[in-house]
Every structure is written in C-alpha cells, then in structure tokens.
C-alpha cells in the first residue's frame with residue numbers, strides 16, 4: 001500500500017501535468033506509516049504552497065524563514081503537534097547552538113527564532129495539506145517570565161496569526177528544560193548531527 005502511494009505520487013510529480021490535488025494524496029491508515037519517499041513526495045508537492053501561504057499577510061517570519069538554516073534532511077512525524085509532518089528552520093542567531101542538538105546545559109541566545117512548518121495528514125480525506133507554522137522566539141525572562149524566556153506563536157496556512165495559549169505550548173516543551181525547552185527534530189532526520 002505504501003509502495004503504491006509512493007509510486008503513484010512519484011508519477012504524478014514526474015508527469016508535471018497532474019493537479020496539486022493528486023500529488024498530495026495519502027493512502028496510508030496512519031501518518032506514522034508514511035515512509036521517507038512518500039514524505040518527500042508530499043513535501044515537494046506542498047512546499048511552495050506552504051511558503052506562499054505563510055507569507056501571504058506579510059508576516060516577517062512567515063516571509064523569511066525559508067532563507068534560514070534548515071535543521072533536518074526532510075520533514076518527520078514526531079507525534080506531538082497533531083501527528084503532522086514537521087520541518088524546523090533556525091534563524092542566524094539560533095542556528096549554531098540549535099544544530100548541535102545538545103542535550104544538556106543549552107541556553108539559546110536572546111533573539112533566537114525557530115520556525116517549524118507543518119503538513120497536516122488527513123487520513124479521513126486521504127490527503128495532506130499545509131498545517132500551521134509554529135514559532136518559538138527567545139525574548140528573555142524579563143519579557144516572558146512564565147515560559148522561561150520563550151514566546152510561542154503560530155501562523156495559519158493562510159498567513160493569519162494564530163491565537164496561541166502560552167501555557168498550552170510551554171507545558172509540553174517544559175519537558176526539555178536541559179535543552180532550553182527545545183524538542184529537536186527526530187534523530188533520523190537531524191541535519192549533520194553525526195558530523196558535529
């Protein structure tokens with residue numbers, strides 16, 4: 001079944017004539033069943049739509065995050081964030097430290113921004129579509145005393161600002177205190193982690 005999806009999707013991309021509605025098709029029963037090839041096909045299918053959507057309302061992060069440092073070789077399905085396919089970018093201030101994926105004593109510099117694009121996989125609709133852009137900005141504890149100096153935010157796929165409850169995001173991220181509250185991409189997709 002997975003192989004069939006991958007082949008169908010590859011053909012669809014290669015043909016170049018099929019509509020976007022075809023290349024975002026999903027036939028698996030669970031987002032965790034998507035293999036690397038199928039994920040790459042979905043990302044290729046939706047990546048332009050995602051970047052255009054997040055930038056639509058002129059949001060500064062939504063318009064620039066794609067020029068930042070990538071942190072993963074491809075999107076991964078981690079589980080949290082709604083079983084979405086997740087792909088994080090780090091701004092200049094964040095990149096050096098973030099890309100070490102260190103597991104203790106991490107303190108990200110103020111001004112660090114992580115922007116994580118997402119793809120929502122609807123098993124029911126048998127299709128994938130752009131999900132929110134999740135954003136964490138290190139503003140310092142004076143400005144965000146209750147969330148250890150992090151400001152959580154998000155953009156909808158149409159570029160509109162999401163209403164985000166700080167405690168909802170931070171309660172889960174609080175589990176990674178030694179990593180300055182960062183969850184990091186799945187180990188298998190981390191960029192250059194083995195050479196660092």
Ligand code: HEC
Nearest residue numbers: 078080086114134135136152153169172182183184185186
């Ligand atoms: C149930 C747990 C959970 C909740 C709630 C949650 N996150 Fe995350 N978040 C994670 C995990 C796990 C990762 C790392 C997985 C990945 O990115 O592949 C992550 C990664 C991130 C990243 C990439 C930086 C990093 O941590 O490595 C951003 C940005 C982010 N989340 C923003 C948010 C925002 C904004 C909210 C609230 C709207 C939120 N998160 C709510 C679990 C959660």
